[in-house]
Amino acid sequence: MSEYKFNRSLELFKEAARYIPGAIPGHMTPAITVPGSFPYFAEKAEGCRYWDVDGNEYIDFMCGYGPIVLGHRHPKVDEAVRAQQAKGSCFNHPTELQVKAAKLLVETVKIADWAIFAKNGSDVTTYALQVAREFTQRDCVIACRGGYHGGHAWCTPGHGGLTPEDKMHIHLVNWNDFDEFKAAVEKYKGQIAAFISSPYHHPTFSDQYMPENDWWNKVRKLCDEEGILIIVDDVRAGWRLNIAGSDQHFGFDADMICFSKAIANGYPLSALVGVEKLKLASTRVFFTGSFWASANELAACIATIEEMKAIDASGKMWKVGTQFQEGLRKLGAQHGLKVSVTGPAPIPYMKFANEGDFRRMQLFSAEASKRGVFLHPHHNWFVSAAHTEADIDQALARCDEAFAVVKKTFGD
Amino acid sequence: MANEMTCKCKCAAEERQKVVAHLNMLAVLPRLEELVQYDADAQELIKGMKFSIRFRVMGGPSIFIAIGNGKITSTTDTTLSADTGLLFTSYEQANRMFAGEKVVPIPYWGAWRMSDLKRFTQLSTLLEKYLKPSDESLKDPGFKAQVVKMTLHTIAAGVAQLAEHDSKASHWAKSVPEGVAMFKVLPEGPAACISVQGGKFRPIWGEVKNPSVTTTFKDIDTALNLFTGKLDAFAALGDGDVRMSGLIPMADHLNAIIDRVGWYLK
Ligand SMILES: Cc1ncc(COP(=O)(O)O)c(C=O)c1O
Numbered sequence: 001m002s003e004y005k006f007n008r009s010l011e012l013f014k015e016a017a018r019y020i021p022g023a024i025p026g027h028m029t030p031a032i033t034v035p036g037s038f039p040y041f042a043e044k045a046e047g048c049r050y051w052d053v054d055g056n057e058y059i060d061f062m063c064g065y066g067p068i069v070l071g072h073r074h075p076k077v078d079e080a081v082r083a084q085q086a087k088g089s090c091f092n093h094p095t096e097l098q099v100k101a102a103k104l105l106v107e108t109v110k111i112a113d114w115a116i117f118a119k120n121g122s123d124v125t126t127y128a129l130q131v132a133r134e135f136t137q138r139d140c141v142i143a144c145r146g147g148y149h150g151g152h153a154w155c156t157p158g159h160g161g162l163t164p165e166d167k168m169h170i171h172l173v174n175w176n177d178f179d180e181f182k183a184a185v186e187k188y189k190g191q192i193a194a195f196i197s198s199p200y201h202h203p204t205f206s207d208q209y210m211p212e213n214d215w216w217n218k219v220r221k222l223c224d225e226e227g228i229l230i231i232v233d234d235v236r237a238g239w240r241l242n243i244a245g246s247d248q249h250f251g252f253d254a255d256m257i258c259f260s261k262a263i264a265n266g267y268p269l270s271a272l273v274g275v276e277k278l279k280l281a282s283t284r285v286f287f288t289g290s291f292w293a294s295a296n297e298l299a300a301c302i303a304t305i306e307e308m309k310a311i312d313a314s315g316k317m318w319k320v321g322t323q324f325q326e327g328l329r330k331l332g333a334q335h336g337l338k339v340s341v342t343g344p345a346p347i348p349y350m351k352f353a354n355e356g357d358f359r360r361m362q363l364f365s366a367e368a369s370k371r372g373v374f375l376h377p378h379h380n381w382f383v384s385a386a387h388t389e390a391d392i393d394q395a396l397a398r399c400d401e402a403f404a405v406v407k408k409t410f411g412d
Numbered sequence: 413m414a415n416e417m418t419c420k421c422k423c424a425a426e427e428r429q430k431v432v433a434h435l436n437m438l439a440v441l442p443r444l445e446e447l448v449q450y451d452a453d454a455q456e457l458i459k460g461m462k463f464s465i466r467f468r469v470m471g472g473p474s475i476f477i478a479i480g481n482g483k484i485t486s487t488t489d490t491t492l493s494a495d496t497g498l499l500f501t502s503y504e505q506a507n508r509m510f511a512g513e514k515v516v517p518i519p520y521w522g523a524w525r526m527s528d529l530k531r532f533t534q535l536s537t538l539l540e541k542y543l544k545p546s547d548e549s550l551k552d553p554g555f556k557a558q559v560v561k562m563t564l565h566t567i568a569a570g571v572a573q574l575a576e577h578d579s580k581a582s583h584w585a586k587s588v589p590e591g592v593a594m595f596k597v598l599p600e601g602p603a604a605c606i607s608v609q610g611g612k613f614r615p616i617w618g619e620v621k622n623p624s625v626t627t628t629f630k631d632i633d634t635a636l637n638l639f640t641g642k643l644d645a646f647a648a649l650g651d652g653d654v655r656m657s658g659l660i661p662m663a664d665h666l667n668a669i670i671d672r673v674g675w676y677l678k
Pocket of ligand 1: 123149151198234237261
C-alpha cells in the first residue's frame with residue numbers, strides 16, 4: 001500500500017489560516033499531532049472508518065475524540081434524527097423528547113435521580129461545580145493535577161485571558177494520592193464543596209492511570225464524613241466502560257456525573273445527572289443555552305441508549321479494545337520495543353516506555369497515519385462498537401509496519 | 413473594595429517595573445555582546461576601550477559588563493569589581509534610563525567619565541536598532557539574521573527572568589516539564605535553548621544534543637514574523653513553517669511565557 005499524501009488538507013489549512021485564528025483551533029489543531037503526516041480535514045465517514053479530503057481512508061481510533069460510540073452514521077441513530085428533523089428541532093419550547101431522554105437517563109445511570117441537558121462537556125462540569133457550591137454553601141473544589149474538565153476559566157489548561165482569581169478556589173491533588181487528598185480536605189476543612197475527577201486518570205501526554213489502593217472507596221468515605229460531594233467527570237469515559245456510569249465500573253456511587261461525547265453518538269449533547277438531594281439546589285443555579293433543548297440531539301441520545309443496550313455496545317468495545325491492546329503489546333515485544341499500553345480497553349493508549357519526549361510515539365503515529373490507522377500520538381484513543389475483530393487485525397498489521405520504522409530509526 | 417482595587421493596580425504597576433528592569437538588565441543589555449560581534453559602528457565605538465561597569469538596582473538585579481579587546485562580555489557574577497559602579501535607586505529609574513530618558517544614576521564606585529557614558533548611550537542606541545528594527549533596515553539579509561539571533565537570545569534570557577519575577581509567568585513556569593527546549597532557525601541557525609531544571613530556567617546559546625523538545629523555524633523570515641507577533645503560531649505549525657518535535661507540553665507552556673516577554677518588551 002502506498003503511503004498517504006495530505007496535499008488537499010494542507011491547501012485547505014492554508015486557506016483556513018486566512019479566515020480562522022489558528023486555522024484549526026482547539027483540540028483538533030494539527031499542532032499536537034505530527035503536522036505533515038496527519039490529515040487535517042475530514043470528508044466522510046462510515047462505521048469505524050473515515051476519509052479525509054485527500055481521499056485517504058482511516059481505521060478510526062479517535063472516534064471524533066470520543067463521541068462516535070456506535071460507529072459513524074449509525075443507521076438507527078441517524079434515522080431517529082431524520083424523523084425528528086422532519087418535524088423541526090429548535091422551537092420556543094422543549095419537545096417531549098427532553099422528558100423521554102431524561103427519563104431514560106435516570107433509568108440507565110445508576111445514581112441518577114434527575115438529568116438535565118446542555119451541549120458541551122464544559123457546560124455541565126461547570127454547572128456541576130455550581131450545584132455543589134449551592135448545595136453545600138462552600139466555595140472550594142478539589143480536582144486532580146493533569147485532569148481535564150473543559151475549556152472554562154476555572155479548569156482550562158491554557159494560559160491566555162485568565163485572571164489569578166479564576167482558579168482561586170480550585171485545589172489540585174495527585175491522582176491516586178490519598179494522603180494528599182486527605183491533607184487538602186484537612187487544610188480546607190469545612191470549605192470544600194466537591195471533588196471533581198474523571199473516573200480514572202486520563203491526562204494527555206501521559207500513560208493512563210487506573211484507581212489504585214482502594215482510591216475511590218477511601219475518597220468516597222472521607223467525602224461522606226466531610227460533607228463533600230463527588231462529581232465524576234465522565235465526559236470522556238462515559239458509557240464506554242459501563243452504561244450505568246463509570247463509577248459503577250469502579251465500584252462506588254458518585255453524587256453527580258457529567259456526560260457528553262458518547263451520549264448521542266456524535267450529535268452535540270451533554271447531560272448532568274445527580275442524586276435526589278441535589279435536585280432542588282440545582283434549580284437555584286442559572287443554567288441555560290440557546291440550543292440546549294434542541295430536539296434532534298435528544299432523538300439521537302434516545303436512539304443511542306437503546307441501541308447500546310440492545311447490542312451491549314460496552315461489552316463489544318471491551319472485547320475489541322482488549323484485542324487491540326494485546327496485539328500492540330505483542331507486536332512491540334516482537335520488534336524488541338518497549339511499549340506501554342495503558343487505559344481501559346475501550347479507551348486504550350500506547351506510548352513507548354523508554355522515552356519521556358514522545359519522539360518514538362510521534363514517529364509511530366505518523367507512520368500509522370500514513371498507512372490508514374488514525375492513532376493520536378499524545379491523547380488517549382477510543383474504539384467504538386462498530387470496530388470488528390477484522391478491523392483490529394487490519395489495524396495491527398499496519399501498526400506492525402509502523403513499529404518496524406520505529407525500530408529501524410531508534411534501535412530500541 | 414475600591415481600596416483593594418487601587419492596591420491591586422499599584423502592585424501590578426510595581427511588578428511591571430520590576431520585571432521590565434530585570435528584562436532590560438539581564439536579557440536586553442547582554443545583547444551588547446552580540447551587537448559588537450556584528451555591527452561595524454559598535455566595533456568602532458569600543459575600539460581601544462578597556463573598561464568595566466556594573467549596573468545595580470537597589471534591592472534588585474546587578475550586571476557586570478566588561479569592554480576590552482574589541483569585545484563585550486557580561487555576567488551576573490557579583491564578585492567581580494568593576495571600574496565603575498552605577499546604582500539605580502529604583503526599578504523605575506533603571507527602566508527610564510533604558511528607555512532613553514535622562515536619569516542620573518548614582519556612581520557608587522569608581523570614576524564616571526562623561527566620554528564613557530556617551531559611548532555607552534551610543535551603544536544602547538545601536539542595540540535598539542536591532543531589537544526594534546525598522547522595515548527598511550530588515551531588507552538587508554545579514555542584518556535581519558542578526559536581528560533574529562539577538563531577539564532569540566533576548567527571548568531565551570527573558571523567559572528565565574519572567575519565570576522568576578513575573579507572577580503570572582512564574583505560576584505557568586510550574587507547569588513546564590523539566591528538560592531542555594531548543595529553538596532553531598533553519599537551515600543554519602541561529603539557535604538557542606532554555607533549560608529547566610529544579611525549577612530554575614536558564615538560557616543556553618546555540619544547539620544542544622538531544623533536547624527534550626525541538627522547535628524549528630523554516631527560515632529567518634518565519635522566525636522574525638513569529639517573534640514580532642506577525643505570525644499565527646498554530647497556523648505556522650500546521651503548515652510546517654514551524655515544526656515541533658519531542659516534549660510538546662514543554663514548548664507549549666514556554667510559548668506562553670515567550671509571548672509575555674514580547675508583551676513586556678513592546
Ligand atoms: C473528561 C472531560 N471533561 C470535560 C471535557 C469538556 O468537554 P467539551 O469539550 O465538550 O466542553 C472533556 C473534553 O474532552 C473531557 O474529556
